[in-house]
Amino acid sequence: MALNYNELSDADLMKKVKASDSRALEALYNRYSPILFTLIKKIIGDHQAAEELLIEVYVIIWRKNHYYDERSSNVYCWLITLARNKAVDALRRKRDPSMVKEEYTDEYEDYFIIPRLSPEIDELDIQTAQSIQKNIEEALHKLTDAQQYVIYLGFYEGLTQSEIAAKLKIPIQTVKSKIKIALTNLKDNLLKGGE
Amino acid sequence: MYDEKGYDFQAYLYAYSLGCLDKEDYIHLVEHLESGESFPWQELGEFQNLSSLLPSFLNTEEPAANVKDRVARRLYRLRDEKKPDFMEKKPSSEKVSPLSRTQTVYHDRLKTTINEAPVSVPPTPAQVNIPDEDIPVPKEFKPATGSTGRRPLESSRPQQDTQIKNRGQRDNQERERMPDDRADFQLGKIPSDSEQESDPLDEFIINQTDSIASEPKEKSFRISDEPKIVDLPSTAGDLEAIRKQVVANVEHQSQQVNEDQPAKTGISTIIFLLIVLLLAAGMTGLYLFFSPKLAKSENELKQLRQEMQTALHTNSQTAEYSTFITLKESVVLSLKGTAKYSDAYGQYVYNSGNKQGFIMLAGLPATPAESGYQLWMESNGIKTPIGIPTEFGNAGMKIEFNKLSFIPSVTKNMRAAFYITLEKRGQQPAAPSKEKFLSTED
CATH class of the missing domain: 1.10.1740.10 (RNA polymerase sigma factor, region 2, helix turn helix motif)
Known part of the structure; x- marks a missing residue:
């Protein structure tokens, strides 16, 4: 066979x-x-x-x-x-x-x-x-625009943390923090959505 | 989780998962991951999965149907080019951890460039706690869209122009070289080594070999338009042997061409000389054919030119004669031919006032070259040469009067006779010849 x-x-x-x-x-x-x-x-x-x-x-x-x-x-x-x-x-x-x-x-x-x-x-x-693509989309929507934006810049635009900081004219530590918070919230939203 | 240099590798975890770590941070983190030291692997795995889910809700778009064939062709070529790599590839049963694999060569090289890099300083609360509202998000940003279309923000992004583009061109060229019958090639049908297609260079060599073998006297070497299917050389030795054979055949034919070259040159020279001779003969014939006619035409032209000059001169003289004869003191005398020259006649007009005269003679025989007709005046036994008519014709001819010879002026009461004789040219005759041609007296 x-x-x-x-x-x-x-x-x-x-x-x-x-x-x-x-x-x-x-x-x-x-x-x-x-x-x-x-x-x-x-x-x-x-x-x-x-x-x-x-x-x-x-x-x-x-x-x-x-x-x-x-x-x-x-x-x-x-x-x-x-x-x-x-x-x-x-x-x-x-x-x-x-x-x-x-x-x-x-x-x-x-x-x-x-x-x-x-x-x-x-x-x-x-x-x-x-x-689970709908759950992902909903979880992403629940993020603030700024959080969505830093994820977008990092993932799709290919910008590094320092490049994002330069683009947004904010300290790099802020970028790191925003990325951490955005991903953590995204994970939480996804877990909540799946429950 | 800081190392001895102060790097917070746990903080790198998020950006690493998202793929936006700066190069130096990336290298430090990879070094740490491969060092075997403790790391929140579970957390890293969660965020790596989370990041990979981001594209899952995009509206998917199929690539062109031929992309799969292009992948297959690329793999074909790679197998041909890098067969040793495949053969030396680690067996699949051998477990290789992504984080334990040794990439020391590149890794060590990178490490040397960043050893002096500044150490990250842990952020202060003031640096981190910037509210989201303070981050300038463009109004047109709509991250949670499923559309694959690009936002206005992205529209200004330049097009890709890296080595990828060149690879694409190379791949297109490869595709163009591929025969049409490979269009249906599927990934699952990658043939074995014995079935694989030949390299274009091999085809070229085979065509050359076949052409030379079947047409040994053909002087032009060309690639057959329809390559014949032949067995490909299976080893590098076979290929080398064919190359040598091709080189030998090409050299042999080149030698034959060189040997035939002098004969070709001789034939060309003969043909060239024949053409030159034919041209020369043609030109000569044309010359011989037209030469008498040209000479005749030239004579006719010369004669016509003389007649025209004579006519012009005559017209001029006639006009002057017509004016001269109307003058009050002009005297017109008729000259009659003597017995021997009874058909000849003439007319002599003279004017004592301006000491000029005209004479017209007709019917006289042509004079020898060394002689000419001479007009005489005889009065009271004195014979005076008056002038020599420059030309003879049917019209009145102007003659120059010798002033000295005109000393005995002709008056009304004076009896004078005029007559024409033939005298030697170039000298003043002392006395007239005996033979008279024309005379005013009977």
């Missing part, structure tokens, strides 16, 4: 990808390319560039899947963070000419692009994420 890759979990697919099963990679592509492409495009803002970056992301998944820790069973977070890091890096290189001088090497990619997930991270897959 032929194996139906579409029925496999994210974790199982990733295991097969690590075993160099290209059909598992194709299944991961079919499953994740819409959300990864949407995320990359939101960060980069250009359709064609987003497609190119999406290709780069899947190449990384194929080539450097050994960095994925099977124990975490959190393919979703690993892929989202990977795509986000890749897009933000491209955006920063465009925005900051001095970054272009920093060569994009394998070492650089391993260090700054490949996600480092906590070994104690909970399991999460795309089905679960999609099932």
Whole structure:
């Protein structure tokens, strides 16, 4: 009986990808390319560039899947963070000419692009994420505009804490505090919404 | 949670989860995470998950259908280029923790650049407790939107133009080089090494080899428009052998071309000379054909020019003669041909007042080159040469009177005779020749 890759979990697919099963990679592509492409495009803002970056992301998944820790069973977070890091890096290189001088090497990619997930991270897959997307949206809405804005600047605009501070003309310590409060409140809102 | 340098790594946790740590902080945190020291891993995991959920409510958009094929092609190429990496890749059963992996080379290099970085100072309450209302949030900011469309705030963001773009161009070029039959390529159908497509360079070499082998006398080396399907070289040795064969064949053909070159040059020279000769013959023929006609035309032109000059001169003389003959003192005398020259006749008009005269002669034979006709006046036995008619014609001809010779003026009472003889040119005759051609006396 032929194996139906579409029925496999994210974790199982990733295991097969690590075993160099290209059909598992194709299944991961079919499953994740819409959300990864949407995320990359939101960060980069250009359709064609987003497609190119999406290709780069899947190449990384194929080539450097050994960095994925099977124990975490959190393919979703690993892929989202990977795509986000890749897009933000491209955006920063465009925005900051001095970054272009920093060569994009394998070492650089391993260090700054490949996600480092906590070994104690909970399991999460795309089905679960999609099932709670309304809760996430509601939890985000409950934040103040300022809290939403610093999250937006940090996550989608690719600004660092010091860049956010410069942009908002506020001390960097304030930015750190706002990010901490925003994420903590978001978590609390999400937990409350799920109850 | 501070380290010995005063870094608050727990404070980094949130920004790290969100992905907005500054580079130096990021490097310090990664160093700490990989050091094995205590860290709130559970909390980090929660916020990493939380951040990854942020895009989950975006309205998803599908990438273009061909992106999957492009991924597959990129993987093809990567496998060809970096096969050793795949082969040396760690087995999947080997557990590698993201936080325990050693990236010492890059890590150590980065550490050296930030060792002297300023240490963060724990914030004061006044610095942190800025109310949210004081943070300048743009009015158009609507973070909790599910739309993937960009807000006005983002519209000024420059387009991506990094190495990614170049990669995209490179990928497009690769795609253009791909035959159409690969359009349906699926990720799940990545062929084995024996099935994989050939490198464009290999195809080029194969086409070259095939062309040279089948058409050994062909001088132009070209890539076949329809590459033939042949077995690809399986090893680097085979490829090298084919390269050597191609080089040898190309050198051989180049040598043949060089040997044939002198013959080609000789033929070209002969053809060139033949063309030159043909042109020369043509020019000569044309010259010979037109030369007599040109000469004839030239003579005719010369004759016409002379006649025209004569006519003009005659007209001029005639006009002057007409005026001269109307003068009061002008005397008109008829000259009659002698017995031998009975058909000849003439007319002599002279004017004693202005010492000029005109003479018209007709019917006289042409004179030899060294001789000319001479007008004489004979009165009381004295023979005086009056002048020599410069030309003869049917019209009246102007003659120059010798002033000296005109000393014996002709009066009404004076009896004088005038006649024409033939004398030597260039000298003043002392006496007239015996033969008279025309005369006023019978």
